[in-house]
Amino acid sequence: MYPTLNLIYMFSSKITGVGHYVPENIVTNDDLSKVMDTNDAWIQERTGIQERRHIKKGDGNNTSIMGAKAARVALKRAGVSADDVDMIIFATLSPDMYFPGGGVQLQELLEMKTVPALDVRNQCSGFVYSLSVADQFIKTGMYSNVLVVGSENHSGGLDFSSRGRGVSVIFGDGAGAVVVSRNETGTGGILSTHLHSEGKHKDELMLQGPSTGHWVPELIAQNPQENIPYYPYMNGQFVFKHAVVRFSEVIQEGLEANKLSTEDIDMLIPHQANLRISQFIQKKMRLPDEKVFNNIQKYGNTTAASIPIALSEAWEAGKINDGDLVVLAAFGSGFTWGSALIRW
Numbered sequence: 001m002y003p004t005l006n007l008i009y010m011f012s013s014k015i016t017g018v019g020h021y022v023p024e025n026i027v028t029n030d031d032l033s034k035v036m037d038t039n040d041a042w043i044q045e046r047t048g049i050q051e052r053r054h055i056k057k058g059d060g061n062n063t064s065i066m067g068a069k070a071a072r073v074a075l076k077r078a079g080v081s082a083d084d085v086d087m088i089i090f091a092t093l094s095p096d097m098y099f100p101g102g103g104v105q106l107q108e109l110l111e112m113k114t115v116p117a118l119d120v121r122n123q124c125s126g127f128v129y130s131l132s133v134a135d136q137f138i139k140t141g142m143y144s145n146v147l148v149v150g151s152e153n154h155s156g157g158l159d160f161s162s163r164g165r166g167v168s169v170i171f172g173d174g175a176g177a178v179v180v181s182r183n184e185t186g187t188g189g190i191l192s193t194h195l196h197s198e199g200k201h202k203d204e205l206m207l208q209g210p211s212t213g214h215w216v217p218e219l220i221a222q223n224p225q226e227n228i229p230y231y232p233y234m235n236g237q238f239v240f241k242h243a244v245v246r247f248s249e250v251i252q253e254g255l256e257a258n259k260l261s262t263e264d265i266d267m268l269i270p271h272q273a274n275l276r277i278s279q280f281i282q283k284k285m286r287l288p289d290e291k292v293f294n295n296i297q298k299y300g301n302t303t304a305a306s307i308p309i310a311l312s313e314a315w316e317a318g319k320i321n322d323g324d325l326v327v328l329a330a331f332g333s334g335f336t337w338g339s340a341l342i343r344w
């Protein structure tokens with residue numbers, strides 16, 4: 001069940017640098033209520049979100065550019081130059097173009113060597129999946145420094161009419177990045193990652209088009225007025241119910257695999273999907289407020305970027321210290337979910 005514990009690896013990996021970037025443009029709940037039928041009280045009560053950041057036309061941002069901004073901060077903090085990076089892993093559900101992916105755009109923006117650039121499409125679990133991939137490449141000794149980036153430009157693709165209010169008030173733009181390096185200290189680092197998926201729920205949180213199943217001419221012919229397949233769909237309550245179960249399960253799975261318990265957690269950073277989900281997990285695990293980091297109030301759900309943004313902010317605030325057990329956990333579209341346990 002837990003293969004990572006049965007294998008002896010030559011190396012272990014650790015996060016040596018964290019960084020994030022969010023656009024300057026703040027969009028409050030009141031701002032949204034001017035363009036759709038919603039209100040601050042509903043959004044705060046159901047999600048905890050007070051405001052989010054949206055790229056503003058002309059501010060020079062897109063998914064890869066925000067990713068590059070976050071990556072530069074993470075590289076600097078890691079003391080690693082772009083030339084020292086052996087691999088890029090880029091997680092997003094909102095790439096600048098259908099193909100090629102954000103990884104190669106980042107490679108160009110950071111003027112990196114011709115290192116491999118891998119794109120990960122696991123939505124809200126994208127960062128944890130990417131971290132796991134980076135961890136495997138380091139553990140086997142193949143690479144020494146892997147740059148992992150999560151970046152999202154949600155505002156470019158949401159339905160800001162009242163029809164889309166159940167989804168569009170939740171999501172925000174931003175990017176986070178980490179440098180995963182070979183752990184030279186011999187202690188700590190990434191202890192384990194556990195990943196899961198359950199495709200039978202793929203229709204509960206999805207964006208159909210553009211895709212080969214919903215290509216532009218077909219869509220326009222079928223549905224000239226309502227470009228529904230081009231906007232995300234979410235069955236909110238269904239997602240909520242599964243999220244609270246899977247978050248708890250996958251954290252527990254990680255703890256058991258490392259023979260640890262919830263009392264050992266120094267900092268839990270859940271994917272920022274909904275403050276109510278985070279609070280539910282916190283209560284279930286009986287964790288005090290200071291051991292759970294949330295910033296959804298300021299940024300909404302930034303999908304693949306949410307955990308690295310939160311990690312970077314928690315680190316900046318001095319809430320993560322050497323030796324701490326940091327637990328990351330994510331759940332999202334697919335459904336996919338995962339956890340990572342890190343001895344900082």
Ligand SMILES: CC(C)(COP(=O)(O)OP(=O)(O)OC[C@H]1O[C@@H](n2cnc3c(N)ncnc32)[C@H](O)[C@@H]1OP(=O)(O)O)[C@@H](O)C(=O)NCCC(=O)NCCS
Nearest residue numbers: 038039042046124165166169236237239240273274331332
């Ligand atoms: C999306 C979510 C906040 C909605 O909250 P909810 O309590 O389930 O609300 P519902 O969808 O049942 O909607 C309740 C009512 O509010 C209305 N509503 C939906 N969005 C609204 C908005 N932005 N403003 C005002 N009213 C809204 C609905 O139309 C519905 O009205 P009705 O009762 O007249 O039909 C919540 O389900 C959720 O967070 N789910 C998980 C989402 C998630 O984690 N997604 C990402 C996974 S990574």
